[in-house]
Amino acid sequence: MVAPRHPSISSTSSTIVHEPVEHLPVASEKADPFEVTLDLDDPARPQNWSRVKRWYLTGVAGSLVLNATFASSAPSGILLDLIAEFGMARLVGVLTISLFVAGYCVGPLLWGPLSEQYGRRPIFLIAFGVYACFQIGGALARSTAQVLVFRFLGGTFAAAPLTNSGALISDLWDARTRGKALALFTLAPFAGPALGPTVAGYINVSGTSWRWVFWILSIFAGVCFLMIVFTVPETYVPVLLVHKAKRLRKETGDPRYFAPMEREKLGAAEHVERIVAKPFKVLFREPVLIAITLYMSFVYGCIYLLFEAFPIVFTVGHRFNAGASGLMFLPILIGGVIGVIGYLVIFDPRYAAAVEKYAPEPVPPEFRLEMALFAAPAFCVAFCWFGWTSFPSISFWAPMLAGGLMGFAIVWIFLPLFNYIIDTYLFIAASALAANTIVRSVFGAVFPLFANQMFEGLGPRWASSVLGFVALIMIPIPFVLIKFGPTLRARSKHAPS
Template sequence: MASSSPRRIIGDDERLGADAVHPSQVPSSRSDGVSNDVPASRDVKKSSKSLETVRPQSEKSGHGPTDSSALDQTRRHNTNDEEDVLGSDRYPGEGTRENPFVVDWDKEDHENPYNWPKRRRWLLTAQIALGTLCVTFGSSSYAGALTRARRELDMTVVISILPISLYVVGFGVGPLIFAPLSEIYGRRIIFLLSFTTFFLFQIPCALAPNATVLIVFRFLAGVCGASPLANGGGTIADIWPATERGIATSLYSSGPWFGPIVGPLVGGFLIESGLGWRWVFWIMCIVTGALSILGLLFMPETYAPVLLRRRAAQLNKESGGTLYFISRYDVGKNETALQKLSINMRRPFVFLFTEPIVTLLSIYVALLYGALYATFIAFPIVFQGGRGWTPGMGGLAFLGIGLGVVLGNSMAGWNNALYIRIANAQPGGKASPEVRLIPGMIGGVLVPIGLFWFAWTSDPSFHYLIPIAAGVPFGMGMLLVFSAVVAYLMDTYQTYTASAIGASVVLRSLLGAFFPLFTAGLFKKIGNQWGASLFAFLAMLCMPLPFLFYYFGQRVRMNSKVARQFAIARMQEVQALQSQQAPPRGSANV
C-alpha cells in the first residue's frame, strides 16, 4: 500500500537482519576483487514516481502469485487515475533508463527468504547440513578401508594415503570455483550441478581397477563435493536473520567435523563385515544420489542479489520496455558477465591475502582441521598398532571426538540466547560481529587440553577409555571455534559470505590434506606423545586469536578494505535506528 510520505529504505533490512546495508552502501566490485562504496544515485525523496503497479500480487494480499501479472493487476485497478498509479513510493527512482526504479525487499515480502516459514528454512538447513556431513564423511570413510585397498591395488603406504589427501585438496580447489559462481548465478544451480557430479564420481572410485583411477576420481569428487562446504554458510546467512541463525550455523558447522569422525567407524566395520573396501564408495553413491534428488525437488534459490535481479528482469519484461527496473545490488555496477566472473573468481584469493580477519582465522581453523585429519593416521597407530585392535574396533576410538562435537553443538541454543541478550542491550538492538567469537574463546582453550590429554595417555599402559575420553574436549573445542568463526565471517562480510568462507575452506583443506602425509613419520621419529603434543602446541599458538578479535575486531574491520564498508553501513543503520527510538541504555560496540 502506498504511503503518504516516502518510506525509509535501509537496504536489505529484512534480508540481512542485523546486518542491513543501505542501497547506496552496497559494495560495488572493482577489478581487483574488492569493493567500493557506491555513492547514492537515487534520492529516496524522489521516489514519488515509483510505481505501485510493480508490486507483486503476493505482496499485496499476502497470498501466492496469481495468473495475472503485477502490472496488469494494478493497471486495471487504476485505469481512471494515472496520477495515483505514478504517485506510489513502492520503489525509489523514476523508472527511466537513466534513473530506473531500484528493486528491494518489502518488510513483509513473501519472496524474501527471511520471511519464509520456519519449517521451510529448517528443512533447507537440514538439507545443507546433510550434504556437508555426507561430503566430509567421504573424506575419511576410505581411511577405515585403507589397508585392504592398499593390498588389492598394490600401493605403497604413501600412495595409499593419497586418495584421502587429494580428496581433501579438492575441498580447497572447489570453493575457488563454486563460491564465486554462486554469487553470480545463485546457490541452487551451483549446488545441484556440483553435487550431482560428485555423486557420479563415486562410481569410478568403486570400480577402480588401479591406484591411478582411484586417486584421480577421488580428487575430482573432492572438487565437486566442496560446494556445500563453500556455499552452505552463505545459504544459512541467506535464510536466517542474525538473531536467529546461531543454532542453524552450529548445525551446519558440525558437518565438517562430525562427518570425518563417523567415516573411519563405518569404513572399518564394512571391512570386517566382508563387503570389502569398494562398498565405502557404493554407500556414498547411494546417499549422494538420494540427496541430489532431494535437492532437485525441494531446494529453492536463496541468494538475495539473484532473486532481486530476477524480479527486476520480470518487471522490465512486464512493463513492455516503458519502465526500467534494477536490483539494489546492481546499482552503480556496469560490469559485463565476463568481468563479473573474473572479479568473483579472484575474490576468495583477495580475501585470503588482504583481509586480516579472513587470513588469521582461516589459519586457525586450518590448523585444527589438519589436527583432526592427522588423527586418522594417529588413532590407528595408537589403538590398532599399539593395542592390537581390529579396524572396526579402531573406528570406535573416534567416538570421543564425536561426543565432543555433539556437546559443542548442544551449546548452540545458549550461544544464540547470549547473542540476542547482548543485541537487545545495544543501541538499535544490534550486536557487533565480535559477539559471535565468545564460544570460540571457550573452544580455543578446550582444544589443546584435549590434544595434550591424548598425547600423554596414548601409551598402552593407560586404560583405553582415557585417551578416547581426550577426544571430548578436542571435538567440542573444534566445533565451538569453527562455528564461531563461520558466524563471525557471516556477520562481517554479509553478501560476500560465500567468498569469505570459501577462502577459509581453501586453506583448511590444504592442511587437512598435508597433515596426514607426515603424521606416521612424525610419530615414528619422535614418538606418539611428542607427535600429538606438536598439534597441541600449534593449537595453543592460535588460541589468543578469538580473544584478540573480540577486543580489537572493530578496529581491524575499520582498517580492512572490504570489511570496512560493511562496518560503516552497519554504523549508519544503527544511527538511523537510534534516531527513531528513545535513547537506549548502554553503549554500542558496532
C-alpha cells in the same frame, strides 16, 4: 534506479555470509517503475516461507554437507585394502583423503560465484549430480590413477554443498534468527569426518569388498540428489527477481520489465579479480585475518591428521579391528554436539542480551570471542591428554574421551572465530571467508600426508605433544584480539569503523 547490493558469497567449512536482506531493493526504494522487486513481506521471499519448510530445507542443506564430508574421510577405513588391491605405497593411499580435501581448495572458487550468477538450485543439481557419478567411478576404478583422479574430482564437486548450503540457509533466515540454524548446521562438517571411518571400518571387518564403501557413498549421494531435484527450490532473491521479470515480460508482452541482476555486466577480467585475486589481497593485508586463518587452518588440519593417528593408537596399540577403531572417532562428534548445545544454552542468550544492550549500535565483534577463551586451552589439553594416555597399558577409554574434548573445543573455536571474521569484515566478509576456506583446505589436505611418519617416528606421546605445543602457542590469539581488536580494526583498511 537504485543499484542493488547483492548478498556477498563465500565458502567456509560450510557457511556463506550474506549482507542483511534489508540491503536488497524493495518496492519502496526503486526509481524505475519497471524494476522488479519483492516486498519484505512478499510470500515469494524465502524468509517469509513457513518455518516448517525453512527448517526442512535447513536439514537438507546439512545433509548435503554431511554427505560431502562423510565421503572425505571414508577411505581411511579401507586404506589397507586399497594398498593391497593396487600395490600402492601407504603415502599414495593417504592421497585418497588428501586429494579429496584438496578439491575443496578449487571448488569454492567455482561454485560460490556461479551460484551468485545462476542461483543455488542449478549449481546444486549439476555439481551434486556429477559428484555422485564420481563416487560410482571410485567403486568401478581399476587402477591407482583412476582412484586418485576420481577422488580429486569428487572433492572439487563436493565443495558445492560446502560452499552453497550455508548460502541457502542465509537465504532462508534473517540476521536475527539465523544463529540457531547456523549453530546446528555447524555440526555437519564435523559429523561427516567422524562417521566415515566407522562405517568404512565395519565394511572392512565384515569381509565385504572395499568397493562397497564407494557404492554406499554413491547411494547416499543419489538420495541427496533426488532430494534436491524434488524438494529444493531456488532461494537466492536476485535470481528469483530475474525469474519474476521473465514471467512478467511473458505475461504482459512488455519487454521493459527487468531485474537488477539483468543490468549488471562484468567483464572476464573483473570476474577473475573478484573470484581469485580479491580474497588473497584481503588476506595478506590484514594481520588479524592472517592470525585467525592460521589458527582455524591448524585446527582443521588436525581433524584430518587424526585419520592417521587414531589407527596407530587404537589399531596397532590396542589391537582393535578397523570397525572398533572407527568407533573411536564418535566422541569427537559427541563433543561437537555438546559444544553446539552449550552455545545455544549459554552464549546465544548472552549475545541476544548484548544486542539489546548495544542497540542501535552493533555488538562489538570481540564479544563473539568469549567461547574461544575456554576452547583454545581445551584444544591444547585434549592433544596432551590423547598423547600421554595412548599407552597400550592404559584403558582405551582415556584417549577416546580426549576426542570428546577435541570435538567440543573445535566447535567453540570455529563458531566464534568464524563469526568474528563476519562481524569485523562486514562488507568484504565474502572475500575474507573465501581466503580462510582455501587456506584451511590446504592444511586439511597436507596434514594427513605427514601424520603417519610423525606418529610412527616420534611415537603417539611426543607427536601429540608437538601438536599440543603448537596449539599452546596459538592460545593467546583470542585473548589478544579481545584486548587489541578494536585498535587493530580502527587501523584496518577493510574493517568498517
